[in-house]
Amino acid sequence: MKAAIMGYGTIGSGVAKVLETNKDILAERIGEPLELKYILDLRDFPGDPNEKCFVKDYKEIVKDKDVKIVVETMGGVEPAFTFVKAMLEAGKSVTTSNKALVADKGAELMQIAEKHNVNFVFEAAVGGGIPIIRTLTACLTGDVIEEIDAICNGTTNYMLTNMEQFGSDYAEILAEAQSLGYAEKDPTADVEGFDSCRKIAILTSLITGKNVDFNDIPTEGISKISATDFKYAKAMGRSIKLIARSVKVGDKYACRVAPYLVKPENMLYHVSGVMNAVSVKGNMLGESMYYGAGAGALPTASAVVGDMVFLAKNVDKYVKIGWTSEKYQLSDPTQEQFRYFVRATASQSNIENEFENVEYANLDLDDEVGFITSEMTEREFNERIAALGGIISVIRLA
Amino acid sequence: MKAAIMGYGTIGSGVAKVLETNKDILAERIGEPLELKYILDLRDFPGDPNEKCFVKDYKEIVKDKDVKIVVETMGGVEPAFTFVKAMLEAGKSVTTSNKALVADKGAELMQIAEKHNVNFVFEAAVGGGIPIIRTLTACLTGDVIEEIDAICNGTTNYMLTNMEQFGSDYAEILAEAQSLGYAEKDPTADVEGFDSCRKIAILTSLITGKNVDFNDIPTEGISKISATDFKYAKAMGRSIKLIARSVKVGDKYACRVAPYLVKPENMLYHVSGVMNAVSVKGNMLGESMYYGAGAGALPTASAVVGDMVFLAKNVDKYVKIGWTSEKYQLSDPTQEQFRYFVRATASQSNIENEFENVEYANLDLDDEVGFITSEMTEREFNERIAALGGIISVIRLA
Numbered sequence: 072m073k074a075a076i077m078g079y080g081t082i083g084s085g086v087a088k089v090l091e092t093n094k095d096i097l098a099e100r101i102g103e104p105l106e107l108k109y110i111l112d113l114r115d116f117p118g119d120p121n122e123k124c125f126v127k128d129y130k131e132i133v134k135d136k137d138v139k140i141v142v143e144t145m146g147g148v149e150p151a152f153t154f155v156k157a158m159l160e161a162g163k164s165v166t167t168s169n170k171a172l173v174a175d176k177g178a179e180l181m182q183i184a185e186k187h188n189v190n191f192v193f194e195a196a197v198g199g200g201i202p203i204i205r206t207l208t209a210c211l212t213g214d215v216i217e218e219i220d221a222i223c224n225g226t227t228n229y230m231l232t233n234m235e236q237f238g239s240d241y242a243e244i245l246a247e248a249q250s251l252g253y254a255e256k257d258p259t260a261d262v263e264g265f266d267s268c269r270k271i272a273i274l275t276s277l278i279t280g281k282n283v284d285f286n287d288i289p290t291e292g293i294s295k296i297s298a299t300d301f302k303y304a305k306a307m308g309r310s311i312k313l314i315a316r317s318v319k320v321g322d323k324y325a326c327r328v329a330p331y332l333v334k335p336e337n338m339l340y341h342v343s344g345v346m347n348a349v350s351v352k353g354n355m356l357g358e359s360m361y362y363g364a365g366a367g368a369l370p371t372a373s374a375v376v377g378d379m380v381f382l383a384k385n386v387d388k389y390v391k392i393g394w395t396s397e398k399y400q401l402s403d404p405t406q407e408q409f410r411y412f413v414r415a416t417a418s419q420s421n422i423e424n425e426f427e428n429v430e431y432a433n434l435d436l437d438d439e440v441g442f443i444t445s446e447m448t449e450r451e452f453n454e455r456i457a458a459l460g461g462i463i464s465v466i467r468l469a
Numbered sequence: 470m471k472a473a474i475m476g477y478g479t480i481g482s483g484v485a486k487v488l489e490t491n492k493d494i495l496a497e498r499i500g501e502p503l504e505l506k507y508i509l510d511l512r513d514f515p516g517d518p519n520e521k522c523f524v525k526d527y528k529e530i531v532k533d534k535d536v537k538i539v540v541e542t543m544g545g546v547e548p549a550f551t552f553v554k555a556m557l558e559a560g561k562s563v564t565t566s567n568k569a570l571v572a573d574k575g576a577e578l579m580q581i582a583e584k585h586n587v588n589f590v591f592e593a594a595v596g597g598g599i600p601i602i603r604t605l606t607a608c609l610t611g612d613v614i615e616e617i618d619a620i621c622n623g624t625t626n627y628m629l630t631n632m633e634q635f636g637s638d639y640a641e642i643l644a645e646a647q648s649l650g651y652a653e654k655d656p657t658a659d660v661e662g663f664d665s666c667r668k669i670a671i672l673t674s675l676i677t678g679k680n681v682d683f684n685d686i687p688t689e690g691i692s693k694i695s696a697t698d699f700k701y702a703k704a705m706g707r708s709i710k711l712i713a714r715s716v717k718v719g720d721k722y723a724c725r726v727a728p729y730l731v732k733p734e735n736m737l738y739h740v741s742g743v744m745n746a747v748s749v750k751g752n753m754l755g756e757s758m759y760y761g762a763g764a765g766a767l768p769t770a771s772a773v774v775g776d777m778v779f780l781a782k783n784v785d786k787y788v789k790i791g792w793t794s795e796k797y798q799l800s801d802p803t804q805e806q807f808r809y810f811v812r813a814t815a816s817q818s819n820i821e822n823e824f825e826n827v828e829y830a831n832l833d834l835d836d837e838v839g840f841i842t843s844e845m846t847e848r849e850f851n852e853r854i855a856a857l858g859g860i861i862s863v864i865r866l867a
Contacts, residue, residue: 089611089753099678100610100791194608200754202608209607210592210600212498213487213774280497338760341739346756355487355771356598358744359761362736363754373753376611393498 072101072383073137075109077129077154078145079116082168082195085372086142087121090379097376101383108138111154129154133161140382142375143167148175159183159191164386166378168195168371174269178282178396188389192378197270198223200370201363202377203349207277208392214353216278218318220469223270225345225366226254226261227293227313231330232343235310240298253345263292264313264328271315271326274349277392278317279324281399289404290328300464303412303432303441304332310340314469323402331469332412338362339469405450410468414441416461425459439463470499470781471535473507475527475552476543477514480566480593483770484540485519488777495774499781506536509552527552531559538780540773541565546573557581557589562784564776566593566769572667576680576794586787590776595668596621598768599761600775601747605675606790612751614676617715618867621668623743623764624652624659625691625711629728630741633708638696651743661690662711662726669713669724672747675790676715677722679797687802688726693862701810701830701839702730708738712867721800729867730810736760737867803848808866812839814859823857837861 076083098104109132110124141158145151151172173196184191194204230244248254260266272285309332317326333340338360342348347365364370432441474481496502508522539556543549549570571594582589592602628642646652658664670683707730715724731738736758740746745763762768830839
């Protein structure tokens with residue numbers, strides 16, 4: 072069984088390493104050796120153990136009929152999309168770790184795969200080493216999925232964990248994360264929640280069978296979370312986690328990415344540092360959770376290689392996942408209900424005038440009051456805080 | 470697609486309920502309706518919504534060629550084995566929730582399934598609603614599995630959680646669990662670890678591809694755990710969990726079921742009450758964990774129905790899992806290394822004479838001393854405590 076890797080960065084070279092390290096057990100599982108024949112990369116890697124595999128033109132791989140499995144670990148939508156499409160059209164199955172590609176072009180690539188009787192899979196695109204895609208599409212198939220709550224970005228979870236542990240402020244922790252390589256120079260995609268947004272769009276597409284546009288998902292990141300917010304959280308016995316959430320409201324799913332105040336009774340409270348976890352609630356199963364390394368070269372490569380085993384066992388057999396191009400209309404996010412933690416400069420009497428039944432979270436700060444509202448819709452909440460005024464910050468309760 | 474259920478107890482009737490509640494989404498996933506045609510049970514269920522399906526002779530199901538999928542939820546090895554074997558030989562795929570059957574006859578039934586080009590699957594037999602079987606056999610296939618640590622018995626985890634929370638002693642909590650229906654009248658299989666033992670034997674068979682005899686696994690239950698042990702645990706900042714463990718030592722796996730002292734940094738520490746979790750370490754993936762309801766009618770039935778979807782999608786196609794009848798020789802358990810927490814009536818000088826580098830866990834009890842040893846093999850530890858004498862109890866550290 073011959074394979075190719077497109078993109079020899081952190082994950083692509085990790086895939087080569089997993090193939091080499093575990094070659095015996097992989098051959099046993101597949102029934103024949105899984106051999107790396109090509110690596111596509113524009114850069115040179117002199118002295119690399121796979122030096123003989125490098126090519127610079129993807130068409131060399133396209134035209135080699137021996138290659139049945141192609142790994143895409145380039146990242147970004149283009150030229151990854153063009154290359155992956157060409158591979159599928161040439162009768163090769165593809166696995167990718169590229170969530171931007173999957174969120175943007177997943178449904179389309181799945182259709183192309185079906186048409187050519189090959190497979191397009193992407194276990195590594197969400198949750199790194201956590202097998203959440205196959206769990207949703209091949210394991211929890213007896214259930215209607217009622218809710219997914221995912222900590223699916225390692226950078227932000229690392230930052231929040233450290234802010235909590237050391238009482239630091241956002242900017243300080245971001246600088247540290249950047250110096251350690253846990254956050255990128257331009258950290259926008261992670262810290263503003265865009266990465267998590269693409270991932271929950273993919274998961275919601277898989278459970279609805281239709282195409283969720285990530286642009287439709289209200290997305291807040293962690294850049295406004297402060298050391299004071301964590302002081303309040305601690306006083307409430309809670310932690311703050313960036314959660315990508317999809318929840319069935321009536322017969323529709325509502326999606327949202329935002330920081331939430333989480334209780335210790337919720338297993339997500341205990342997910343620290345760069346680890347990720349996806350909590351899934353089924354209508355029969357009840358609660359379940361899948362936990363592991365959400366990023367990192369080897370955990371992500373492990374998921375890619377797991378996909379390669381699947382592809383090798385299903386050569387020339389399209390396995391339906393059920394994700395069509397039809398647009399999925401998400402539920403109106405302003406109808407979602409939450410309890411909210413609010414910091415405001417307003418007086419207690421004004422607060423109680425606007426919100427009945429508040430619980431105060433008292434830090435004895437001079438210039439502000441912290442309180443938790445009763446449960447209400449986003450619409451109603453937004454009207455009330457607009458009327459109250461003097462809002463410093465708002466965090467939803469999970 | 471026609472199906473039959475053998476055994477209409479808690480889980481069997483749960484399966485019927487899941488099939489009815491989720492029939493639309495199941496039909497969508499399979500591509501046709503999944504219809505329950507027979508229920509085998511010697512009892513009568515007058516007024517049951519599935520009343521027309523009941524039969525008392527399994528041969529009625531065997532001879533009906535329309536039935537492609539059979540669910541076994543009777544429990545016990547016989548007559549379940551005879552019935553399941555007959556179904557497989559008649560060209561029907563089978564899913565079972567029966568860990569006794571799988572631990573005892575799994576490899577044999579898998580061979581029969583292969584011979585007749587049908588499938589024998591058992592997601593619900595380990596971890597109830599946690600999809601750990603498919604995770605090991607179809608997801609984490611890029612890895613060499615280095616360690617599995619499972620809290621896979623809801624009864625004992627419920628009891629330990631309550632002993633911890635209320636400071637109660639074993640006998641008191643057992644009586645309470647029995648009165649609430651969480652423990653059986655004869656609780657031996659649960660509290661002595663035999664149930665967990667069968668489950669880790671199954672998981673280890675799946676990762677080795679050979680047949681692990683559960684009789685080879687050293688098994689301790691929780692019946693010797695006392696309120697005092699939990700006081701020590703609390704003083705050490707730990708909890709006590711019954712863990713079924715399989716770990717690669719050199720090129721062999723060692724298995725053991727025993728109570729362990731677990732730290733909060735270990736996700737298993739946070740698994741409370743009847744919930745179960747399986748922690749899996751891969752050589753590339755690193756740590757991962759799968760958490761959910763380990764028992765209960767609907768979570769278990771959800772796993773059975775997930776299997777039915779798999780079977781429906783793979784009618785007349787044997788999907789190799791890789792579990793042969795060849796006996797797997799486990800590693801010598803006396804060579805496993807642990808740190809041990811020991812309560813003894815010995816003097817500190819005798820303790821320090823026998824064990825260098827001990828850490829004391831001081832509860833200021835009159836008649837005993839608690840201490841933690843450095844890491845050593847079971848063999849060495851057993852020699853030293855025999856020499857020391859006056860041992861009250863021993864719990865390993867995880």
